[in-house]
Amino acid sequence: MTSLLSVKDLHVGFGRDARANEVVSGVSFELQAGQTLGIVGESGSGKSVTALSVNRLVDFGGGRITAGKITLERAGGDVLDLTSASRHQLRQMRGRDIGMIFQEPMTSLNPVHTIGRQIEEAFRINRGLHGRDSVDAAREVLERVRIPDAQSRLGYYPHQLSGGMRQRVMIAMALASAPRLLIADEPTTALDVTVQAQIMGLLTELRDETGMAMIFITHDIGLVAGIADQIMVMQNGVVVEQNDTSSVLDNPQHDYTKHLLEAVPHFSSGQSARNDGKRATGVEPVVAVDDLVVRFPTGKSWLHKGGAVHAVDGVDFDLLPGETLAIVGESGSGKSTAARAMLGLVGKTRGRIDRSTGAEHRPIQMVFQDPYASLNPRLNVESLLAEPAIAAGHRKDQTLRERMTFLLEKVELSADALTRFPHQFSGGQRQRLCVARALMLNPEILVLDEAVSALDVSVQARVLDLLVELQQEFGLAYLFISHDMAVVERIAHRVAVMYAGQIVEIGDAASVLANPQHSYTKRLISAVPMVGQRKRHYTLDHTQIPSLVRAAGYEPPAARWREVGADHQVRIEEPA
Amino acid sequence: MHILRALIRHPSGRIGGAIILLLLIAAICGALGLTPHDPIKAFPPDRLKPPSATYWMGTDLLGRDTASRLMLGIGLSFIVAFASVICATIAGTVIGLFAAWWGRPWDGIFMRTMDVLLAFPAILLALLIISIVGPGPMTSIVAIAIVYTPIFARVVRGPALSLKHREFIDAARTFGSSESYILTRHLLLNLIAPLTVQFTLALAWSLLTEAGLSFLGLGTQPPSPSLGLMLSESRNLMQHAPWLMLFPGLTVMIGVLGFNLTGDALRDILDPRTQERGA
Structure with a gap:
């Protein structure tokens, strides 16, 4: 059986002298229909350039394929050599045979057209559908990517959709041509972890439904474990290790792969939480935050009193000397706003931030x-x-x-x-x-607002170690804001989970991560990608984060707490 | 220093820089009195002589040497151009910076005022000022400065608005840095690049505007020469003594070209995208 895509000894260079500035040297792989290849590497490793060479989009970025052969088996059964194909053939190939989704779904969609129009365009170009047919096809494909209420969403503009929804629209557009190969370039990096799990679930389901092959590019080796059949690890433009998923993950041969696997913060449900510096009773906290509320007024005019965005709504916590409290939550949960309010970067609506009187x-x-x-x-x-x-x-x-x-x-x-x-x-x-x-x-207190999120994994690990050392040496208390549960597990003594502007669960890190009680904490933890989980089954759910825009004068119901352990409290979920 | 070196390496920077340097040397010689002949004193026997070895650019109706007058004139024109652009830069930067920093309602008040000023032609504004204080180089400076202030205000306000929301400004606030420290070290320092480019380009325009004002008799007053004034005086003698018009005209053109080329080169050099490569 011939493979769907075969890449042999691919060399890609940039600039005037492409041979001298090689970014990818000697990459080879074979991909069968229905299979997924995961390309893993840190920034600058050449993983994206490899994938962009396959559909020859690399030409538009100033790159040139200097040597090698890429052959693709097309729908009719004929084989096309992509390195020597004409521009016309390439244009036919892109979209029809190879679909692509990118990292940032906002910038890959045209903001001035409705998503319906953009999907219809994909059908018009690739399938020759017109009018009513293309609208129906667009609605169908939106349903296939599990967007609820697809008919009315067709009339939405990209900015009216959430990041996860936009990525689904991108996937829908890529599916419009029923591609035989889908290239996904860091498709979930810009998304929250629970949304990431949704997109991963969707991609695996669609792959199994359509039998398409997939190239999945990521920096997160834990993420690729759940979806790939083969893994290719790249460093500085060279493939350092290439094998089926279990061999690479369980029995890594190359030092760099071992290093990556070690450096990636493994999430182990609270087992590797720090056990130095347990909370002692009777110690004066360095800061105590009491009923912190931050609201931003919306759409106020002199005729009509507008509501407010309840970014932070009644947050209480305290921080002991030398302790790390991690605040976890997804984008828009108010964790950064709470931190900024502590430093006075945003004005608080009410509440008290009491500093110790040393x-x-x-x-x-x-x-x-x-x-x-x-x-x-x-x-x-x-x-x-x-x-x-x-x-x-x-x-x-x-x-x-x-x-x-x-x-x-x-x-x-x-x-x-x-x-x-x-x-x-x-x-x-x-x-x-x-x-x-x-x-x-x-x-006395250092607020670290996603301080390691923008760093490559191996760098991230070193900075985290450094932070722990500094904390012990200078007796610092950390308020560590993060969305990454694995990072939080490494550094936190205590964890507070924020959801929609409120803390829903707070307590000892080991206890919260091992024994989550609130439904949101559970969802958050189950979405964390883990190297140990192979061929993972993601279940789709459509829970939406509630809108934080409230009418003027709205006050949330008083929080009721339930004690779970010695230092572990969970907010009792009120029926909506 | 490295900007100067990059300017020499840039093709249009080299040409533009050479032109400006040449004109500056001529202007300094003119100001120091190092001219071939007296630029002011009339010498009737030699009136309207064509260019020759003695009078490189010929003489005018009163027998004054055009080359000497040009050297003095370049200096006067440059002083007006530089002074007005420096005033406009300072005023525009302060207004743009505070408009961006204070936000509403000051932003609206400042910038709408700037829009109104921008709608005024320089000549009209100069007429207005002259009707109050009378003509002269000072009037030209004030008029040109007022006309170019809005351009600098806009050039500063845009980047300042985006800088204001950068994280290093937030970081500075968390240290408790004073507003003046943030405004100078964080905002202004990052605005030097666009300001330098705008400054050079504005010099070209203001040179032209000064020539225009003097041409109409609203700027430099005789017997002091200025480029525009010399052009204006040569108007009636165009057919008898074309050199009287040719040389000042060429000087204005070359001067504007020089500043424009330098401005373009500076824009290339100070562009962060090209800067990255050098770093």
């Missing part, structure tokens, strides 16, 4: 998600690190320089970094700079 005043500091955006590109490291001290009224003198060098050493950067600029550092180094800067004022 002798010395140690401030709260914050580390942000994006290490590229949180450092001013025009200032050198010395000016960047000096800023908090200058703001606190210190002068740039010898003592201050010594403190900078000391902290740079603590975050494992050399002292000659002082004269360099942010763009001369890698993402992980920048994030360590941000940590050093936040420590300049010797804070």
Whole structure:
């Protein structure tokens, strides 16, 4: 049996001298119908370029295939050599034989057309359907990607849909031509973990229904475990390991694969939660947050009193010295807003944030998600690190320089970094700079807002270790905001789960992660991808996050709590 | 320093820079009195002489050397152009920065005022000011500065608005940095690139506007020469002494070209996308 797609010794280069600037060198693989190939690698490993070479989209990015052969068996049975195909043949091939979905569903959809029109266009071009037929086909395909109420959704614009819905629309468009091969380039990276599980479930179901082959590109080796038949691990444009899924995961041969498998934070349902620094009773908390409420008014005009977005609605927690409280939740759950309110970056509507009344005043500091955006590109490291001290009224003198060098050493950067600029550092180094800067004022509490989310997995692991070391050395209390349960398990002593602006479950990390009580916590934890789970069956559900826009004067019902363990409380779910 | 080096390496930067340098040298010599002949004093015996070895660019109706007058004129035109653009840059930056930083309602008030100013032609505004204070180089400076202020305000406000929501500004707030520190070190420092480009391009326009105002007799007053004034004086003698018009005209053209080329080169050099490659 000939394979659907066969890639032999593929070399792809960029720029004027494509042979000299090779990004992919010597990639070969075979893919049968109905099979899934997972390509795993960190940023810059050449995984996306490999996939884009298959449908020759790489040409539009300035890339050139310098050597190798890509052959695709087309629907009629004839074999097409994609490296030498004419532009006309390529255009026919794209869409009809090979469909593609991208990482960012908002930018891949045209914002000025309704999704119905965009799907109909796909049918018109690829299947020659017109008028009524194309509308019917669009509705059908939306139903196939499990979008409820498909008929009325056809008239929606992309911005009216959630991220997960938009990705479903993208999948629907790719399906419009009944492709024999679907290339999915990090299709779930921009999505929340429960939505990710939905999309993964949908993709496996569709693959089994249609018998199409799939190339699944991801940086998350745990995610690919649940869907792929074969795995190809790439590093610096070279395939370092390639085999069927179980062999690669259970018996990795190459050091880099082993390293990736180790570095990926494995989620183990609370078993690997930290057991240092258990809560002691009778210790004065460094901060106690009581009934924190943040609301943003909407659509207010002088004629009509508008409602408000209840971003944070009645949040209570406290933080002991040297303790990590992780706040987990999905986008829009209000976790970042709560953190920002603590630092005064957003105004709170009401509530109290009580700081301990110690002798010395140690401030709260914050580390942000994006290490590229949180450092001013025009200032050198010395000016960047000096800023908090200058703001606190210190002068740039010898003592201050010594403190900078000391902290740079603590975050494992050399002292000659002082004269360099942010763009001369890698993402992980920048994030360590941000940590050093936040420590300049010797804070008591560090708020880490998705501080490791933008980093590659191996870098992420090192930063996490560093954070734990620093916490022990300086006695820092961390408020760790994250959506990633596996990362949270590594660093948190306690976990608070936020959903729709409210804490629904809070307590000891091991207890919450091992024994989740609230239905949302359960959903969140079951959606976490795990290396141990192969050929995973995802069940589809359509639970929607409730709208946070409330009428003026609305107050949520008072929370009632149920004690689960010594330090584990869950909010009692009110029937809606 | 590295910007200067990059400017020399850039083809249009090299040409534009050379033109500006040449004109600047001529202007400085003119200002220091290092001219071949006296640019102001009339010498009737040699009136309307065509270009020759003695008078490189010929002489005018009063026998004054065109080349010498041009050297002095370039200086006066440049002073007006530079002074007005510097004023416009400062005023525009301050207005744009505060409009972006304070937000509503100041943003609306400032920017709508700028829109109104932008709708005024420079000449009309100059007439208005002249009717109050009388003509002269100061009037030109004020008029040109007012006309170009809105352009700088807009150039600053757009990027400042997006910078305002960048995380490093939030980070600065969490340290408790003062507003003036944030405005200067975080906002202004990141606006230097667009401002430099705009500054150079505005010099080209203001050189042209100054020539226009002087041509109409609203700017520099005789007997001081300025490019526009020299053009205006040569108008009636166009057929008898074409050199009187040719050389000042060419100077204006080359000057504008020089500033435009330099501005284009600076835009390429300061563009972060091209900067990344060098880093």
